[in-house]
Amino acid sequence: MKSFSCLALLLTLGAAACSGTSSGDAARGTAVSEGSAAPQSTAIAPTASTAGSSSRAPESPAQAPTVANSPMGSTLSVKRLVVTSGVKDREPVSSADALPSDGSPIYAFAELSNPHGESENVRITFERKGGAERVGNVTLPVPAKVSRHRTWATTRFIRAAGVWEAVLWNESGGELGRTSFEVGTASS
DSSP states (O other), X not given: OHHHXXXXXXXXXXXXXXXXXXXXXXXXXXXXXXXXXXXTOEEEEEEEOOSOOOOOOOOOGGGOOEEOOOOTTOOOEEXXXXXXXXXXXXXXXXXXXXXXXXXXXXXXXXXXXXXXXXXXXXXXXXXXXXXXXXXXXXXXEEOSSEXXXXXXXXXXXXXXXXXEEEEEEETXXXXXXXXXXXXXXXXX
């Protein structure tokens, strides 16, 4: 019964993402999960994409993820992990500016591949480098047998300037990838 519920949720999310809704509509209509560490962090999991690829936001060296090998038996792999101020048309918005620490949304966008495996969940956290702050803890589903799946999590709870990292975890707690990003001081 549990797998049927997960399948129904994935089909609902896929229909919403393929319907051409704007990212604002998707943000209001497809919240998947709320993180337990920071309950107000939401997750938006649009879909595994179909043929055709839209233009990609260029990744700066600071946004190039460090990707760990997939755990034994898992076929899940990370193609991209990007931190951004927004997602438009299911792609991260590119910006050279530091992200603000004023409660504006900060997104961790992940493009994953799971061509031969069963459906899995991944988790995204936002962690301050050299500090104890950790927010997000958002769980996102990745469907089975997809060569490309794009999903993202967002938080409004990064309030301290400095270097932060978005970390992508598999179901069993193994790290799949991480990327660093700069958070500036809040604008007055």
